[in-house]
Amino acid sequence: MNQLQLVAVIAERDALRYTPAGIPIASAKLSHQSEQVEAGIPRQIELEIAAVAAGEISGKVNRAELGVAYRFTGFLARKNRNSKSFVFHVTDVEAYTSDH
Structure with a gap:
């Protein structure tokens, strides 16, 4: 499963x-910061990832507030096809609150 x-947050x-077929595409850079536990040891995680959203979801990504x-x-x-780098293809986006 992938x-x-x-x-x-949307950083950029x-x-x-x-x-060419008229499908809207939103491209963004997402920024994530959290603390994760690995092998019983807490780690501070910071990363940025390239993301794209196609079709109807692109409008939600395009209207989402930065930061x-x-x-x-x-x-x-x-x-x-020939790249070794990857992109996060967004299929859903929803508001996040810390009680999730």
């Missing part, structure tokens, strides 16, 4: 663009 769920966002925490759900895929 599913990723990440609480993050490109202008909404459209594919506000959201829960992003989606999957990872290569940036392109």
Whole structure:
């Protein structure tokens, strides 16, 4: 299974663009900070990940407020067929509150 769920803020966002078929695409850089426990030891985690959203969800990503925490759900895929780097393809975004 390839599913990723990440609480993050939108650190950067490109202008909404459209594919030749007219599908809207939102591209962003997501920033995440948290404390995770690994092998019983707490670790401070900080990361940035490239993300894209296509179709209807692109509008939600495009309208989301910068610097506000959201829960992003989606999957990872290569940036392109020959690339070794990956992109987070967002399929859902919802407001996040710490009581989740």
